[in-house]
Amino acid sequence: MSSLQGIPLMSDLPIACTLTPDGMTARFALIDALSADGLLDRTPTEAGLRVRLRDTPEIERRTRELIAAESCCCAFLDFTLDRDSGELVLDITGPHDARPVIETFFAPAPA
Numbered sequence: 001m002s003s004l005q006g007i008p009l010m011s012d013l014p015i016a017c018t019l020t021p022d023g024m025t026a027r028f029a030l031i032d033a034l035s036a037d038g039l040l041d042r043t044p045t046e047a048g049l050r051v052r053l054r055d056t057p058e059i060e061r062r063t064r065e066l067i068a069a070e071s072c073c074c075a076f077l078d079f080t081l082d083r084d085s086g087e088l089v090l091d092i093t094g095p096h097d098a099r100p101v102i103e104t105f106f107a108p109a110p111a
Helices: 021-040 055-071 095-100
Strands: 039-045 048-054 080-085 087-093
Touching: 021 039, 021 048, 021 055, 048 055, 048 095, 055 080, 055 087
Parallel strands: none
Antiparallel strands: 039 048, 048 087, 080 087
């Protein structure tokens, strides 16, 4: 990412997902299932989004699979998975112009 005096400008990578429409549908289903099974909290951050998930081996495995898959199709995003207070903590960050994409992760279903 380029910056001017520490202020992020734009990503050097295009903000474009490489998934096909069918791939996108499958990915959203994977995220929805992970959300239903493990989501504890979803909080916007200055740099993107912090997601707290139940810390079980199954949820961790599925979260790592999601990170690997997303890293392939959305190279402009960064994913960090840690543990804190008995929870998995997934941080999803990217350039400012990627915020609309980041906000789709673990988004609540429309009412």
